[in-house]
Amino acid sequence: MSRFADIDFFHWATFAMALLSMTLGVGIVAYLFWEGGPFIWNHGAQFLMGLDWFPDEEYGAAPMIFGSAAVTFLALVFSTPLALASAIYTSEFLDPRQRLTVKGIMEILAGVPGIVYGLLGVSLLSVWIRDVFNLVDGYTLLSASFLLAIMILPTIMTLSEDAIHSTPAEYRQAASGLGLSKMEILFSVALPHATPGIAGAILLAIGRAMGETIAVMLVIGGLDRVPEPWYDVFSSGQSIASKLGREAAETLGFGEHWSALMALALILFFLVMFLTAFGNWLIKGFRK
Amino acid sequence: MNENQFDIRIENTSLYYGSASVFKQITHYFASKAVTSVIGPSGTGKSTLLRTFNRMNDRIEGFRATGDVWVGGQNIYEEDIDVYALRQSVGIVFQKPCVFPKSIYENVIFGIKRLQPERKKEFADLTEQALRKVSLWTEVKDRLNEPGLSLSQGQQQRLALARTLISKPDILLMDEPTSSLDPRSARAIEDLILSLKENHTIVLVTHNIGQAKRVSDETIFVCNGEICESGPAEKLLENPCCQETRDYLNQGR
Numbered sequence A: 001m002s003r004f005a006d007i008d009f010f011h012w013a014t015f016a017m018a019l020l021s022m023t024l025g026v027g028i029v030a031y032l033f034w035e036g037g038p039f040i041w042n043h044g045a046q047f048l049m050g051l052d053w054f055p056d057e058e059y060g061a062a063p064m065i066f067g068s069a070a071v072t073f074l075a076l077v078f079s080t081p082l083a084l085a086s087a088i089y090t091s092e093f094l095d096p097r098q099r100l101t102v103k104g105i106m107e108i109l110a111g112v113p114g115i116v117y118g119l120l121g122v123s124l125l126s127v128w129i130r131d132v133f134n135l136v137d138g139y140t141l142l143s144a145s146f147l148l149a150i151m152i153l154p155t156i157m158t159l160s161e162d163a164i165h166s167t168p169a170e171y172r173q174a175a176s177g178l179g180l181s182k183m184e185i186l187f188s189v190a191l192p193h194a195t196p197g198i199a200g201a202i203l204l205a206i207g208r209a210m211g212e213t214i215a216v217m218l219v220i221g222g223l224d225r226v227p228e229p230w231y232d233v234f235s236s237g238q239s240i241a242s243k244l245g246r247e248a249a250e251t252l253g254f255g256e257h258w259s260a261l262m263a264l265a266l267i268l269f270f271l272v273m274f275l276t277a278f279g280n281w282l283i284k285g286f287r288k
Numbered sequence B: 001m002n003e004n005q006f007d008i009r010i011e012n013t014s015l016y017y018g019s020a021s022v023f024k025q026i027t028h029y030f031a032s033k034a035v036t037s038v039i040g041p042s043g044t045g046k047s048t049l050l051r052t053f054n055r056m057n058d059r060i061e062g063f064r065a066t067g068d069v070w071v072g073g074q075n076i077y078e079e080d081i082d083v084y085a086l087r088q089s090v091g092i093v094f095q096k097p098c099v100f101p102k103s104i105y106e107n108v109i110f111g112i113k114r115l116q117p118e119r120k121k122e123f124a125d126l127t128e129q130a131l132r133k134v135s136l137w138t139e140v141k142d143r144l145n146e147p148g149l150s151l152s153q154g155q156q157q158r159l160a161l162a163r164t165l166i167s168k169p170d171i172l173l174m175d176e177p178t179s180s181l182d183p184r185s186a187r188a189i190e191d192l193i194l195s196l197k198e199n200h201t202i203v204l205v206t207h208n209i210g211q212a213k214r215v216s217d218e219t220i221f222v223c224n225g226e227i228c229e230s231g232p233a234e235k236l237l238e239n240p241c242c243q244e245t246r247d248y249l250n251q252g253r
Helices: A002-049 A062-093 A096-111 A114-133 A141-165 A169-177 A182-211 A214-219 A240-250 A255-285 B046-052 B083-089 B104-108 B110-115 B117-133 B153-165 B183-196 B209-215 B233-238 B243-251
Strands: B008-017 B020-030 B035-039 B063-071 B090-093 B171-175 B201-205 B218-223 B226-232
Touching: A002 A062, A002 A255, A062 A096, A062 A141, A062 A182, A062 A240, A062 A255, A096 A141, A114 A141, A114 A214, A141 A182, A141 A214, A141 A255, A169 A182, A169 B153, A182 A240, A182 A255, A182 B110, A214 A240, A240 A255, B008 B046, B020 B046, B020 B218, B020 B226, B035 B046, B035 B209, B046 B171, B046 B201, B083 B090, B083 B110, B090 B153, B104 B110, B104 B117, B104 B153, B110 B117, B110 B153, B117 B153, B117 B183, B153 B183, B183 B201, B183 B209, B201 B209, B209 B233, B218 B233, B218 B243, B226 B233, B226 B243
Parallel strands: B035 B201, B035 B218, B090 B171, B171 B201
Antiparallel strands: B008 B020, B008 B063, B218 B226
């Protein structure tokens, strides 16, 4: 009798904890909607396309949206070729032990806190960029892009490597038996097999780049404007995440300024959630 | 006897993985335009031997071959051998049918599309010929663009064979080609082997004694790093003279 009572208790206790976790997750999303949703609803295009952000006067999110898109895009452009080349080398040319060492290092790098990258960005990267390009200071969209490129490199590299390495040995063997060289096997067997996984890796990296706050905040310059001309990467800028990081403490958790920030957070949340979910789906889906 | 009439000859060949030897100083002339089956206990290196003939073992770290391995008139472990050309003239079929996640047509032309792109205009004809050779043409001619993976296991193995045959190899290596198939599909492959030996020298690794009897002309029995016994299939399988062979054959009864 008592044994069954124990099991009952265990059942209900774990159920309650599971329910609490679920509620927290759903609650956070609901809260974001509650706080930020009406602001987007009420201001619509004026908010999304607006170019100026003056608290208590007007709230235009375009510079932040532009900033996030620009630094993420550039980070990918810098990072992806490098990451893919290293992934190919690691998967195809290293022996199993060397491969695991490289992957171990990459996974450690992927776990380094953003603030550490941020500090390196301030002390080294932004100084180099200032000197190399002869700028007044090194806090630019380009600096943030470079820093993000370094931060997402291990993610793209190690997940792409997994995808390439998971090409079934039978495929390689069959292709090799037909007389294909290692290079041809890579391009006509391994890479096609790995494409969904590589795409997933890139999406996860985009998610990480979009959400990265402190490192970007430290080097992007913090200027709420779309550069003039728009492709001037040597200009200072602002991303959604860096804007939130910079201003969240200025508001008191209510009022219009707060609602505008929550609206930005809602946009960021949905972008990152979508990218991460889709990226994970690609990575897991193709492994089946 | 002129030795050049043999497509495959091994002379004093030893095969090693690292310092462990798999075969020591073996010599055998494989009958041309005939089926030679290789039988023997598991783990004796039958597949290793088979894969020596198109240098598929090169990919394995530590593998080494000494002595002479003559295939199609060349000593294939010499330095200036074009391994990729060799593999086109020595086709191989594996135990598990391996079909790429592509259409039936793309599977058949998988190799030549990349290795002989200049013959693109002939691909359709070559595909038909190859699929006819493996008796798959009538089954798939109206669905060449459907995924190769939609075929049954037996059909997939025939597709893999067609993919190999399209580059017109003289020699076919088969590594237990029916062991993952149902009996009916296995019979279909055996019939193919019999029809292909007219134009191909075939070496077949098999664990199935019945199959060895049905399809092979010659049989070699390998055990303990050497070829214990070789000879006409019927004689060796019915009336072996070596004790190891007798023990092995008796296990299956």
